[in-house]
Amino acid sequence: MDANEILYDVIVVGAGPSGLAAGIELAKKNANVLILDRKQEIGCPKRCAEGLSNRWFDIMEIKPKPEWAVHAIKGAVLYGPNGKDVPMKKKETLGYVLERKIFEKDLAIEAVKHGAKILLKHQVVDAKRENGLVKLKVEVNNEVKEFKGKLIIACDGIDSLVARMLGLNTKNNLNDTDSGYQYEMTGISGYDEECLHLYFGTEVAPRGYIWIFPKRDGTANVGIGIGAYVSSQTNLNAKNYLDRWIQSQPGLKNGSIIEVNAGGIPVGGFLDKMTADNLLVAGDAGHMVDPIHGGGIGVAMEGGRLAARHALRALKENDYTDKTLSKYTKEWFDTRGNELKRRLKSRHLLEQLTDDDFNYLADSITMEDALAIGNGTLSKTDKAILFTKKLVKRPGLVAIMMKYF
Ligand SMILES: Cc1cc2nc3c(=O)[nH]c(=O)nc-3n(C[C@H](O)[C@H](O)[C@H](O)COP(=O)(O)OP(=O)(O)OC[C@H]3O[C@@H](n4cnc5c(N)ncnc54)[C@H](O)[C@@H]3O)c2cc1C
Structure with a gap:
């Protein structure tokens, strides 16, 4: 049977970190999953500085391999x-x-090993609901093919259009x-x-x-x-x-x-709503990026996996409505989104600082202080020391900081 004659449980659009993590999770739990990407090579172009901290390997239960964890x-x-x-x-x-081109291919191999199907050079150009399912129009070598799925996970990156095709506003400001x-x-x-x-x-x-x-x-x-x-x-x-x-x-x-x-x-503008009927959105498409340093690989993988878990729940309940899927948005904010919102607040603080303020901070604070400011996690004691001792000669800076912490 041709790939487009099958009714898929889930079609994931985008084979970046979020889409591949979603694909792995779905395939591991025996869902019938198709991953579509318009690119001709997984991981390429990389559009990334490729930095990933150990925290994300732990969260995603991935062991760094020397082939792609290159430095x-x-x-x-x-x-x-x-x-x-x-x-x-x-x-x-x-x-x-990382060497992301190898890292993402490794994720793709893992997804396929568990039963996912990947099709490259497949660009989704339209999505419509029909009889409780979603019909995707996909451009393949100047031809348009149709694919059908019960659920769509839109992992199609910053220029995501798929969620918008299904009525969810994911526009970046x-x-x-x-x-x-x-x-x-x-x-x-x-x-x-x-x-x-x-x-x-x-x-x-x-x-x-x-x-x-x-x-x-x-x-x-x-x-x-x-x-x-x-x-x-x-x-x-x-x-x-x-x-x-x-x-x-x-x-x-x-x-x-x-x-x-x-x-x-x-780098912000988190989505209050990341689902609609038959649809979940994850990764850059769902604005899941750290608003201070712009790192998104880890958050995208975690978001993709979480979206997949909610898709699996919906499949089990045979209910693809927004009402059921919307628990995903809540769980994402509980596990990650609220932390990122705090960091967005810290970014707004940093945006108020002048170069002189930055120079003064570089002279007065430690990296630990800088990390706590970024995370919005300064303790009461740290705050007192920072405001009354380290920044004592800079009342303007203290006033800005007090507004945010
Ligand atoms: C310059 C730069 C440096 C960065 N550095 C870092 C860093 O050091 N560390 C870090 O953690 N993050 C970094 N990031 C962010 C990180 O690259 C992204 O957050 C991450 O790639 C998001 O993964 P994703 O799977 O959501 O989206 P993407 O990786 O963007 O994947 C989306 C996929 O969807 C496909 N697609 C899009 N539309 C369609 C369609 N209509 N049909 C089919 N396929 C489609 C695309 O081809 C693409 O493969 C950086 C970003 C940039 C731009």
Whole structure:
């Protein structure tokens, strides 16, 4: 029987981290699952700096493999606008820079091993409900084919249209979107290869940061994320800021570029509603990204797996209505969304700070303070010490912080 003559329990649209994690979970529990992607190669283009902390391997119960966990990371260094660094390095490995092209293929192999079917170069161009099911129109080599499923999980990334085709508004607003631009560079030096390096400042990267994520000896992902609205205000786009900065770095400016990546990042604007009849949405398509650093691989996988678990429940209950599926939205906010909302609040705080404030913070606080501010988890004692001792000469900064914490 042709793949499009089958009635699938679940059709997952998008074979990125969220779609593949959903596919694995569904296939493991014997659901009849099809994963469609418009790309011609899983994991490519990567549109990502490929950093993933150990926390996510634990949450997803994945063991890092040397084929794709290519570079161990032991810490991070934050740089203020005046170049002052705030380092934090541990003895143990805290995470990895991945080779995402291999990582995602590994996830795809896992999904298929458990019984999922994957079809590439299949672009969903229309979705409609019919007799309690969903009918997808899919463009394949200039031909349109139809596929039918009881449930759709939309994991189709930041430009997601599938959820919108089924009546769920997942549009990103400009204020909660970052523009990302990145080079994989080689022949570069001058930074500690065991750490991630993050550079801040309104001249460097307005409403964002520049990163160096080391990948191999002398090779790293060097990129930038800035507010998507910035270029209309400054006439400089993400590439312009990145190129200018690279030219100012003696260890980077003579390096060679071996890959160019660009993409948008949803950094906030969480969806109050992530389901409709026959539909669940996950990953970037559901705005599941950390609003401070823009990391989304781990959250996307966790979200995809959770969506799959709710799809399995709906299949068991033979009920594909929004009413039943909507428990997914609640569970996602309970397990992850509310934490990310706190971090969004912290990002709004950081957006109020001037370069002078950042320089002052770089001089006065530790990386632990910075992490607690980012997480919105400063304890009462930490707050008291921060406001009355460390930031005592900066009442304006204390006033901003007190508004948020
Ligand atoms: C420059 C940059 C750097 C980043 N760095 C990091 C980082 O270091 N660490 C981190 O954790 N995160 C990072 N992110 C974020 C991370 O890449 C995303 O959050 C993650 O890829 C989201 O996974 P996803 O599965 O939701 O979506 P995607 O990975 O975007 O997958 C969506 C898939 O859907 C497919 N698709 C879309 N529309 C259709 C359609 N109509 N029909 C069929 N298929 C369709 C696409 O081809 C794609 O394969 C970065 C992002 C950018 C842009």
